[in-house]
Amino acid sequence: MEGKKVVITGGAGFIGSHLAERLVNQGNEVVIIDTLLRGNKIPKPIFDKVSFHKVDVADRDEVTKLCKGVDVIFHFAAILGVDIVADNPIETMETEVNGMQSVAYAASVNRVPKIVYASTSGIYGHLALEKSVDEEILVDPRTSYAMAKRYNEIYLASLFEEKGIESLALRFFNIYGPRQDNRMVIPRFMEQALSGKPLTVYGSGQQTRDFTYVDDAITATILLAEKVRGFEIFNIANEREASIQQLAETIISSSNSNSTIQHIDAPKKRYDYEVGRRFGSSEKLEKATGYKPKTSLKEGLEILFNN
Numbered sequence: 001m002e003g004k005k006v007v008i009t010g011g012a013g014f015i016g017s018h019l020a021e022r023l024v025n026q027g028n029e030v031v032i033i034d035t036l037l038r039g040n041k042i043p044k045p046i047f048d049k050v051s052f053h054k055v056d057v058a059d060r061d062e063v064t065k066l067c068k069g070v071d072v073i074f075h076f077a078a079i080l081g082v083d084i085v086a087d088n089p090i091e092t093m094e095t096e097v098n099g100m101q102s103v104a105y106a107a108s109v110n111r112v113p114k115i116v117y118a119s120t121s122g123i124y125g126h127l128a129l130e131k132s133v134d135e136e137i138l139v140d141p142r143t144s145y146a147m148a149k150r151y152n153e154i155y156l157a158s159l160f161e162e163k164g165i166e167s168l169a170l171r172f173f174n175i176y177g178p179r180q181d182n183r184m185v186i187p188r189f190m191e192q193a194l195s196g197k198p199l200t201v202y203g204s205g206q207q208t209r210d211f212t213y214v215d216d217a218i219t220a221t222i223l224l225a226e227k228v229r230g231f232e233i234f235n236i237a238n239e240r241e242a243s244i245q246q247l248a249e250t251i252i253s254s255s256n257s258n259s260t261i262q263h264i265d266a267p268k269k270r271y272d273y274e275v276g277r278r279f280g281s282s283e284k285l286e287k288a289t290g291y292k293p294k295t296s297l298k299e300g301l302e303i304l305f306n307n
């Protein structure tokens, strides 16, 4: 993508800041909307090149003003992190619903042709028990976070039917990479390994996740934004399943740490969120773009430790 004007809501967050960095480097005009609730993860040289606005995405009037003449709105602002979401289910839903209402209004008033929305693989609930999940499977959201994301996916589908605003809902599978904070398991384990503390594996550690390196996720996001018409849902997944036990072992060996692995019960509030297996199919992504994520977990961790 080049020479476009884009808005990124949540652009100071983990995935949003990587997206901002790539889009600035490709020669796009980038407008960021973020409350800075979790700080600013945009690297300074990139921050100097974006137009930054400390605005709540739910502020319809401000968002509408900022979306004038925009080609794509990347709507990535959200409350996330299992612990935070589990403590704040009402606010999680409110942020999703109000945020999407204001983005949809802004797109409609300003005739913005496309919205790219950060959905979640959490929507699949317990469905990845035997095989990787594809986008056609009937979803099973179990938590306020997944429910809110699913609600917005359906809303975007109707918005396309009713108003012709094109959109993508991207179901991200455990994205990781530089600048992620320790709400998520990889930075948490890395921090523990580097300080010689035990790595806190919840339960048996046999639960699996599909860890997807952030640069790959950004490549996929931009290619999809350029190539796909209408309303579509895409998994952004690495298609490789790793157990949390394996993850802990790999992190200890990649960092030459003396840490041990400690198996403890997950905090009670995580119970509804804990799924036994989660891994996704990237077939639809590859068909649409010719690309699929390629960085293995081991390679991704090496990049992180060498940073």
Ligand code: UDP
Pocket: 082, 174, 183, 184, 185, 186, 188, 200, 201, 202, 203, 207, 209, 244, 266, 273, 274, 275
């Ligand atoms: N996890 C863990 N120890 C921790 C934090 C997380 O074993 O200190 C596990 C958690 O039980 C889950 C996986 O790591 O199975 C991924 O957790 P995260 O919160 O990063 O993302 P989720 O997939 O739950 O959205």
